[in-house]
Amino acid sequence: xxxxxxxxxxxxxxxxxxxxxxxxxxxxxxxxxxxxxxxxxxxxxxxxxxxxxxxxxxxxxxxxxxxxxxxxxxxxxxxxxxxxxxxxxxxxxxxxxxxxxxxxxxxxxxxxxxxxxxxxxxxxxxxxxxxxxxxxxxxxxxxxxxxxxxxxxxxxxxxxxxxxxxxxxxxxxxxxxxxxxxxxxxxxxxxxxxxxxxxxxxxxxxxxxxxxxxxxxxxxxxxxxxxxxxxxxxxxxxxxxxxxxxxxxxxxxxxxxxxxxxxxxxxxxxxxxxxxxxxxxxxxxxxxxxxxxxxxxxxxxxxxxxxxxxxxxxxxxxxxxxxxxxxxxxxxxxxxxxxxxxxxxxxxxxxxxxxxxxxxxxxxxxxxxxxxxxxxxxxxxxxxxxxxxxxxxxxxxxxxxxxxxxxxxxxxxxxxxxxxxxxxxxxxx
Numbered sequence: 001x002x003x004x005x006x007x008x009x010x011x012x013x014x015x016x017x018x019x020x021x022x023x024x025x026x027x028x029x030x031x032x033x034x035x036x037x038x039x040x041x042x043x044x045x046x047x048x049x050x051x052x053x054x055x056x057x058x059x060x061x062x063x064x065x066x067x068x069x070x071x072x073x074x075x076x077x078x079x080x081x082x083x084x085x086x087x088x089x090x091x092x093x094x095x096x097x098x099x100x101x102x103x104x105x106x107x108x109x110x111x112x113x114x115x116x117x118x119x120x121x122x123x124x125x126x127x128x129x130x131x132x133x134x135x136x137x138x139x140x141x142x143x144x145x146x147x148x149x150x151x152x153x154x155x156x157x158x159x160x161x162x163x164x165x166x167x168x169x170x171x172x173x174x175x176x177x178x179x180x181x182x183x184x185x186x187x188x189x190x191x192x193x194x195x196x197x198x199x200x201x202x203x204x205x206x207x208x209x210x211x212x213x214x215x216x217x218x219x220x221x222x223x224x225x226x227x228x229x230x231x232x233x234x235x236x237x238x239x240x241x242x243x244x245x246x247x248x249x250x251x252x253x254x255x256x257x258x259x260x261x262x263x264x265x266x267x268x269x270x271x272x273x274x275x276x277x278x279x280x281x282x283x284x285x286x287x288x289x290x291x292x293x294x295x296x297x298x299x300x301x302x303x304x305x306x307x308x309x310x311x312x313x314x315x316x317x318x319x320x321x322x323x324x325x326x327x328x329x330x331x332x333x334x335x336x337x338x339x340x341x342x343x344x345x346x347x348x349x350x351x352x353x354x355x356x357x358x359x360x361x362x363x364x365x366x367x368x369x370x371x372x373x374x375x376x377x378x379x380x381x382x383x384x385x386x387x388x389x390x391x392x393x394x395x396x397x398x399x400x401x402x403x404x405x406x407x408x409x410x411x412x413x414x415x416x417x418x419x420x421x422x423x424x425x426x427x428x429x
Contacts, residue, residue, distance in 0.1 A: 190300025198345020267294025
């Protein structure tokens with residue numbers, strides 16, 4: 001009898017071990033409350049980056065007569081992108097499709113249920129986290145054309161742009177598209193968010209032309225206190241942006257947070273010191289602009305580099321973004337009002353390239369140039385070129401069509417009196 005019991009016990013243990021080692025069961029997704037809590041927090045942080053963070057950052061840098069128009073644009077874009085992402089944007093980015101764009105099976109969030117999981121977090125949470133990225137990217141572009149674009153044109157442009165440019169590029173990099181297959185590294189949006197926004201901003205600034213009064217009127221920021229508050233919110237929110245892109249509460253998220261802090265501080269100091277040396281005084285606008293440049297540059301690298309790499313990327317981006325926002329803009333003659341290309345475009349390109357240099361296999365599983373994989377720099381350059389080409393061409397076409405149909409620019413009278421009164425019938429005292 002004892003032998004029989006022992007045999008049954010042995011058989012049961014063997015069966016349990018076999019079931020535990022079964023690939024099908026081992027890969028069954030399971031909700032992790034820690035990961036879920038962190039991603040809920042990260043999603044709220046990234047949303048805070050747009051409203052109120054970016055709205056205040058941009059709002060403080062424009063003239064007083066245009067402050068409300070900038071806040072309105074950021075707020076309205078937040079609402080519009082949320083709806084468009086739900087209707088079709090999420091599907092174009094993350095549904096199974098081809099190498100260039102996702103399919104339509106997730107339109108109107110079809111199939112999204114309470115129990116559906118994406119890895120160890122609810123699928124609904126992953127969708128909303130990605131929605132906050134789709135919100136801030138077109139909102140970033142606003143800084144390139146403040147003071148002069150019609151509100152209706154802003155809504156048409158950012159809405160179409162998100163679906164035609166942002167969602168497909170997201171699919172290329174994060175949704176299983178061709179850049180992902182080619183091995184392009186972009187942890188949290190160097191190409192998807194910042195190069196995209198920077199190039200679109202540059203195209204818009206060139207097509208709209210310079211602001212009225214540029215060179216003869218005082219276009220200095222009306223309230224840098226608002227901009228500092230906004231920049232501080234962006235810095236804090238960026239931890240959700242970068243560390244949240246680990247999609248888990250783990251060591252990768254912790255390292256992403258650490259390198260984000262280091263790179264941002266290094267970039268802010270680099271901008272401050274170079275401006276101090278060249279102009280005799282360090283400015284508040286300069287140090288906060290440098291910080292944003294560092295945040296931009298570390299974004300693609302956050303999950304792939306160590307602290308030393310982050311320090312180098314931050315320092316390099318501070319210098320490069322200062323150059324882009326001053327010498328390059330002045331030499332080329334375009335009026336990128338709040339330096340969207342100079343900071344997000346240049347910073348995104350520098351960060352994406354240097355990801356290929358400083359990537360550490362021990363951190364993110366892929367070696368970079370310094371660890372003997374020079375080909376990764378070439379791969380990164382390919383991702384940059386592909387993004388720039390598609391974004392530039394598509395942005396130009398979208399803007400051109402809108403200009404032909406409803407016009408892009410406000411009238412001279414509205415621009416002179418201010419967009420707050422002319423477009424929204426409101427002012428601040």
